[in-house]
Amino acid sequence: MHPRLLKTFLAVARTRNVTRAAVEVNLAQSSVSDQIQALEAELGASLFTRSRRGLELTPAGEALKPYAEELLSLADDARAAIDATRSATVGRLAIGALETIASARLAGWLADFHAVHPDIDIKLKIAGSGDLLRRLGDGEIDVAFCFDRSGASESDERFARRVVAAEPLVLIAPPGENRTEVDLAELAEKRFVATETGCVYRAMVDRAFAEAGLGESPVDHGAVD
Known part of the structure; x- marks a missing residue:
């Protein structure tokens, strides 16, 4: 039973009139009559009889009515469920x-x-x-x-972590001292400027010196922001 036929059937049952039902479901009167006949042929039973008050449901029509209402309600629920999946994103x-x-x-x-x-x-x-x-x-x-150095800190179990990119940390040195390999112990004897305390870059520099057993980094405390 197609939902369209059931909807037309219920419209005729409510209005007891093909003309008024046609207006309700936005169909021509002939289309309403054709749909009722198609539904009756499918079920093998007459659904309406004529009386002075209009079209009356037959026992078969009375039996079909609650099922038609339930089927259409389920169809609406199904559409709502599908719409919910579409709007999930x-x-x-x-x-x-x-x-x-x-x-x-x-x-x-x-x-x-x-x-x-x-x-x-x-x-x-x-x-x-x-x-x-x-x-x-x-x-x-x-x-x-955020920035972090792999393995430098324990993972917080509340968060899922993923490395999405890698960025080099570069030391800018005076002419003649810009070597590829730099020993932290040698750097510890020098003074240089880094970002202020609380910045992730400063924290990475301080942590590198601390992990090397060199104590605090020799960053100029007049650091730049």
Whole structure:
């Protein structure tokens, strides 16, 4: 039984009139009559009889009516379920990133993501690594792009981590001292300028000296921002 036939059947049952039912289902009167006849032929039973009050349901019609209503209701539920799957990708994505990553990397990545998921609204937050991880833990953002050195820190079990790119950390030295291989012990005897405490680059430099057993890094405490 096609849902279209059941819908027409219920319209005739409600209005008791082919003309009014035709208006309700937006069909010609002849189409309504044809559909009722097709449904009766399929079921092998008459569904309506004529009376002074209009079309009346036969016992077969009375039996069909609740099933027709249930079938159409299930059809509506099925459509709603399918629509829900289509809209599953519609939503918001909150991204946090360091300023360097946002300016140098994210533009291309976000353009590619938007091309595949045009219905997702993207919100970007620029902050330091510590603030980004705090926001990620608090659920304020969905993903954070930070710098880290592989194996330099224990993984936080709350987060899934993935390396998406590698960036070299470069030391700029005076002429004649810009060698490819640099010994940290030798560097520890010199003074140089790095970003301020709290910056991820400064933290990576300080950690490298600490792991080498050289104590604090010899960074000029008048560091630049």
